[in-house]
Amino acid sequence: MRILHVDSSPRGDRSISRRLTQAFIDVWKHANPDITISYRDLGHQSVPFVDEAWIAAAFTSPEKILPEQEATLALSNTLIDELLATDVWLFGIPMYNYSVPANFKAYIDHIVRVRRTFSVNEAGEYEGLVHHKKVVVITARGGIFSEGTPDADADFQAPFLKKVFSLIGATDLAFIHAENLAGGPEARQQSLDVAHRQIQELIAQYEVTKS
Ligand SMILES: Cc1cc2nc3c(=O)[nH]c(=O)nc-3n(C[C@H](O)[C@H](O)[C@H](O)COP(=O)(O)O)c2cc1C
Structure with missing residues (x-):
């Protein structure tokens, strides 16, 4: 089993x-140490924002693309290859201003790419090119945004992630939200306990066992 582990907190x-x-990762390894982990730290090593040259290159057809345009897409290709080479994607994402941190958004702009992770069919519909991936998103939030709570409609993080991952075909998506972290020591501990329990449950659900 190959896991891509990506963190995006600057802390x-x-x-x-x-x-x-x-x-x-620790719980998974305990259940089955036979895993390969690739690690990327967006919080400490951001990827650049896409720019005009990147956009022109990404939307140039393979038969017309120039060598310098290929070079412009090198990092994007590396990030996408990293995703395609793994079975499970694990993302740690703080909530920043109701959404994802800018470093994670910059990453998304590199990996959601026509002809690499999605295509557009003749009817103009998007089709994901990624298949059979498990995506685990662990978020950390100062407040509470779960369904049924007063601020639920301010969660622009989980719906955004659900939409972009489903666009590229990664629809097997599990969220673990550590919420209310600014709610005082007790609330915070309670939230962490729940998150740890959910990690155990998710890994049990994936039927991770020693091979
Ligand atoms: C720039 C910034 C924006 C934040 N915006 C929100 C927010 O919109 N909603 C929220 O609940 N918490 C917000 N927080 C609190 C963080 O989500 C919280 O501290 C979380 O633990 C950060 O993740 P980390 O502990 O992995 O760094 C914000 C924190 C920072 C630094």
């Missing part, structure tokens, strides 16, 4: 999303 040891993605 280090204080980051809750980092602690939880690491807990996910």
Whole structure:
């Protein structure tokens, strides 16, 4: 089993999303140590925003693309190859201003790419080119945005992620939200306990066992 582990908090040891993605890896390894992990740290090494040259290159057909345009897409190709080479994608994502941090949005702009991760058919419909991936998103949030709570409609993070991953065909998506982290020590601990339990349950659900 190959796992791509991506963190996006700019914080280090204080980051809750980092602690939880690491807990996910530890629990998985305990259930089955036979895994290969690729790691990317967007929080400490951001990818650049896409620019005009990138957009022109990405939308140039393969028969017309120039060598310098290929070079412009090199990082995007690396990021996409990394995704395609793995079975499970694990993302640690803080909530920033109701959505994802800018570094994660910049990453998304590189990996959602025509002819690489999605195509457009003759009817003009999008078709995902990614298949059979499990996506696990662990978020860390100061407030509470779960369904049925007063601020639920302010969650632009989970719906955004659901939409972009489904666009590229990655529809097997599980969220674990560590919420209310700014709600005081007790609330925070309770939320972390729930998140740790959900990690255990998710890995049990994936039927991860020693081979
Ligand atoms: C720039 C910034 C924006 C934030 N915006 C929100 C927000 O919109 N909603 C929320 O619940 N928490 C917000 N927070 C709190 C973070 O989501 C929270 O501190 C979380 O633990 C950060 O993830 P990390 O611990 O992995 O770094 C924000 C924090 C920062 C630094």
